[in-house]
Amino acid sequence: MRDLDEQEYIRKVRDGEHAAYAVLVDAYKLFAFSIALKILGNEEEAQDAAQEGFIKAYQQIHQFEGKSKFSTWLYTIVYRTAIAQRKNTRIKTSAMSDSIMANFAQDNTTPQLVKMQSDDIQRHIRFAIDRLPETEGLLVMLYYINENSIREIQQITGLTGANIKIKLFRARKKLERELRFLL
Numbered sequence: 155m156r157d158l159d160e161q162e163y164i165r166k167v168r169d170g171e172h173a174a175y176a177v178l179v180d181a182y183k184l185f186a187f188s189i190a191l192k193i194l195g196n197e198e199e200a201q202d203a204a205q206e207g208f209i210k211a212y213q214q215i216h217q218f219e220g221k222s223k224f225s226t227w228l229y230t231i232v233y234r235t236a237i238a239q240r241k242n243t244r245i246k247t248s249a250m251s252d253s254i255m256a257n258f259a260q261d262n263t264t265p266q267l268v269k270m271q272s273d274d275i276q277r278h279i280r281f282a283i284d285r286l287p288e289t290e291g292l293l294v295m296l297y298y299i300n301e302n303s304i305r306e307i308q309q310i311t312g313l314t315g316a317n318i319k320i321k322l323f324r325a326r327k328k329l330e331r332e333l334r335f336l337l
Contacts, residue, residue, distance in 0.1 A: 160224050164178070164215065168216060181225075182224075182228055186229060187201060189204075189232050189236065190203035192292045193236040193240055194239060199239060200236070203232065203236040208228070210235065211228050222309055223306065226306040226309050226310060227309075229310045230309055289311075289313075290321050290328070291325070296311075
């Protein structure tokens with residue numbers, strides 16, 4: 155979603171056009187769910203956390219100052235909601251959804267054999283990311299899959315920029331070791 159469109163929908167919601175919020179939800183629901191899923195490891199609980207995050211964002215939309223992207227502000231709320239929920243449930247993380255891994259997909263115009271190999275590579279990548287420690291896996295998702303900047307990730311997670319860079323470096327090294335056979 156473009157920033158101008160985003161600001162227009164935010165203005166409409168603030169002006170009482172509550173249906174405009176559905177457009178924002180549609181634009182960000184997949185990655186909000188993915189963040190919650192990476193933290194909670196359970197699809198049902200991740201859906202609850204993402205939904206609760208959207209509700210909180212809706213209730214607090216008048217507090218959104220526009221100093222960052224709306225998505226960054228929203229993902230921060232979802233992240234904190236999922237962390238709070240995890241503290242209450244203490245459940246291990248599990249695999250990310252296939253829809254997130256679709257970002258790793260290669261050109262589908264290749265022959266069937268290459269497509270099968272591509273699917274196999276995606277499974278290996280998904281497995282390797284899932285094996286990373288929770289924070290590193292989340293940072294990989296935010297930085298490489300969702301293409302958030304370090305500054306945006308700082309706002310979402312509350313980690314320092316240096317800490318994020320270190321954790322991303324470590325995650326890359328672990329992924330390189332894990333996926334060396336693919337290279």
